Amino acid sequence: MTVSTDHLALILTLAALIYLTRIAGLLLGARQAPPAVARALHYVPLAAFAALIVPGLAVPGEIVPRLAAAAGAGMVALRFGKLWAAQLVGMAVSWAVRAAAGS
Amino acid sequence: MLFSVLACSESAQMASVGLAASGAGPLAIILTALGLSLRHLLYGLSLATWLPRPTQPPTPLLAAAVFDEGFGLAKREAAANRGSAGFLFGANGVLYLTWVTATSAGIVLGQLLPDPASIGLDVIFPLSFLALLLPLIRTRRGALVAVVAGASALGLRNVVSAGPAVVVAIAGAAALGAALDRGEGGP
Structure with a gap:
């Protein structure tokens, strides 16, 4: 596989920038944050997952199988706490609903 | 492939490749990827507050391990009082190898398989995040907070692009x- 110089430069620039976004938070956060900021940071994981989930489920034309899959995966996650089981059940539900809808 | 080895950032990678394929200029690609990656900054800040670091992978190395899935797994472990920087690093090492292997396999097998979106494979991302979110x-x-974050990410997506919206x-x-x-x- 060959990579052109332009593409290589672009990929290296992107990799460096993405790495910067990763390390900057750790370095800044290592100092003592004010209490209000520290409290907010504890809510970041929760908020981040929700912000990634909802647009991923609300896909036009696919909302029904995706919501059904989420319901299935959510129940398994809460009941058994196993990530892989939730993924498996969610995918199965998604495919079952799609098959039933004939798409 | 090289991009996977160096950056390993699913969203930024997808968007850059999509943009490059549609003939966008380098500046547009860089700005988009940066917008999509800014959430790592929030992850890093958050990790620094609650991640126990009894063993010390040096910060520059640990930084390479800040991404969505690993962040989620580390948070789950920390909630159960057993997470650590070592765990984050180990989990992300596995994720990294999987990501690089799977993108390589994707390049080879890509021609043979149908579009992942058309068989609904991409629903695995929101499902995984949901399974990580609920116990939190x-x-x-x-x-x-979860409802507000989800609703505003969805609403803002129509106003600005996906990265800044998130x-x-x-x-x-x-x-x-x-x-x-x-x-x-x-929480």
Whole structure:
């Protein structure tokens, strides 16, 4: 596989920038944050997952199988706490609903 | 492939490749990827507050391990009082190898398989995040923050592009959580 110089430069620039976004938070956060900021940071994981989930489920034309899959995966996650089981059940539900809808 | 080895950032990678394929200029690609990656900044800040670091992978190395899935797994472990920087690093090492292997396999097999979106494979991302999110919600405040974050990410996506929408939604909802919290309880 060959990579052109332009593409290589672009990929290296992107990799460096993405790495910067990763390390900057750790370095800044290592100092003592004010209490209000520290409290907010504890809510970041929760908020981040929700912000990634909802647009991923609300896909036009696919909302029904995706919501059904989420319901299935959510129940398994809460009941058994196993990530892989939730993924498996969610995918199965998604495919079952799609098959039933004939798409 | 090289991109996977060096950056390993699913969203930024997908968007850059999509843009490059549609003939966008390098500046547009760089700005988009940066917008999509800004949430790592929030992850890093957050990790620094709660991630126990009894063993010390040096910060520059640990930084390479800040991404969505590993962040989620580390948070789950920390909630059970057993997470650590070592765990984050190990989990992300596995994720990294899988990512690089799977993208290589994708290049080879890509021609043979149908479009992942058309067989609904991409639903695995929201499902995984959902499975990681639910156990983290222990108070009504936590549930409210999650709802606000999800709804605003969806709403903002129609106004700005996906990357900034997610960052603003996370920051806004986390600030709301902190404002309601005032030191008792947590999420």
